[in-house]
Amino acid sequence: MRFNISDSFAQAVEESIQTNISLASYNTFRFAYCAEYFAIANTLESLKALLQWANHFDLPVTMIGGGSNLLITADIPGLVIINRLLGMHAKDRGGNVVTLTVAAGENWHHVVDYAVNKGWFGIENLALIPGTVGAAPVQNIGAYGVEIKDVLARVQVINTASGDVHWINALDCGFAYRDSHFKHQWKDTRLITAVELSLKKKGSLTLSYGGLSNILKPEPTLKEVFELVCRVRDEKLPDPKKLANAGSFFKNPIVSEAQHVDLKKRFPTMVSFPFEGNFKLAAGWLIDQAGWKGKQYQGVGVYDKQALVLVNYSDDTAQSLLALETQIQASVFDLYGVLLEREPVRLPSEAVVEDVLI
Ligand SMILES: Cc1cc2nc3c(=O)[nH]c(=O)nc-3n(C[C@H](O)[C@H](O)[C@H](O)COP(=O)(O)OP(=O)(O)OC[C@H]3O[C@@H](n4cnc5c(N)ncnc54)[C@H](O)[C@@H]3O)c2cc1C
Incomplete structure (x- = not known):
């Protein structure tokens, strides 16, 4: 153990831990399951002390940021830590590059706005x-x-077992679509405490995807692209506060070229994009064409402006949403032979539940 935390600080942090706290306001689906133990980490030191405490009692740890990519389906055993590590620092690297180092609890959109x-x-x-x-x-x-x-x-x-803090090169993080x-071998064992972004003072804009260039005037500025993205998203996606x-409940499925040719013959208007030698299908189109857009089911439903988004109108638990997910997956599979992944x-997580059962 290399946590190196003074007893008085560790005690103060321990006193901040609460029990049996509802997570309804910590996940954007607003499902009202509870955390067995609950704490907010405002500093790296308090995060270390919380991990040390959880290790001492052999409790699993779950980190939550904004809760905007979560499907909580039961009370969470062990310690839930809400990440509120704040701070941002820019460094001009000379030439065209600026590095922006940002603490993990900062709001992503605020960072984009700042840049x-x-x-x-x-x-x-x-x-x-x-x-x-x-979480990004x-x-x-x-x-x-x-x-x-x-x-x-x-x-x-931060390594959750040892408290060691170190940097990992982005190329070693296994990034893919x-x-x-962090979703697999590093899940729950390495928590992200900061990121370093490499931005350009003079750069090119990416306008090819999602029809941005069709809406923009020729040679748009950086600010115009930012504002258009905000406007399009505001029009298309429901604000989780309301x-x-x-957000997207399913990933866009990736199919082989042969499967794509076959599907295109049967569904000529199907929306798809070439992707790393295969094809990515627009899951929203598949769900929409299967007749789900705007459908409601026991307090939950499919958003009426974007079929890829499932919404919760009134439920405290995830049961109806899980049932709706299964129905959508089955109908899309029957129609297109494609399995939608959440x-x-x-x-x-299964690991946390197994830990507690052992
Ligand atoms: C309206 C809406 C639109 C969206 N649009 C998009 C989009 O266009 N593109 C897109 O990719 N996503 C989108 N999302 C999904 C979501 O916003 C992102 O995945 C976001 O990065 C989640 O951040 P969070 O802090 O809310 O993570 P959380 O939901 O709190 O956590 C997500 C996962 O990350 C883990 N985690 C959280 N923080 C850390 C950490 N510091 N270290 C290690 N693990 C951590 C959690 O344990 C959990 O497994 C959208 C969501 C909504 C509600």
């Missing part, structure tokens, strides 16, 4: 994605042809 106002290129297409900076690499957030991996230099992590090692949701992370 755009400074005139720094690289993350403008990722505007208005809810949640924290620390977990699923390698992406929108309008840009992913965080495109601008990420390094990720700072909505995926990284209507509970976790995007939000289900909590408690």
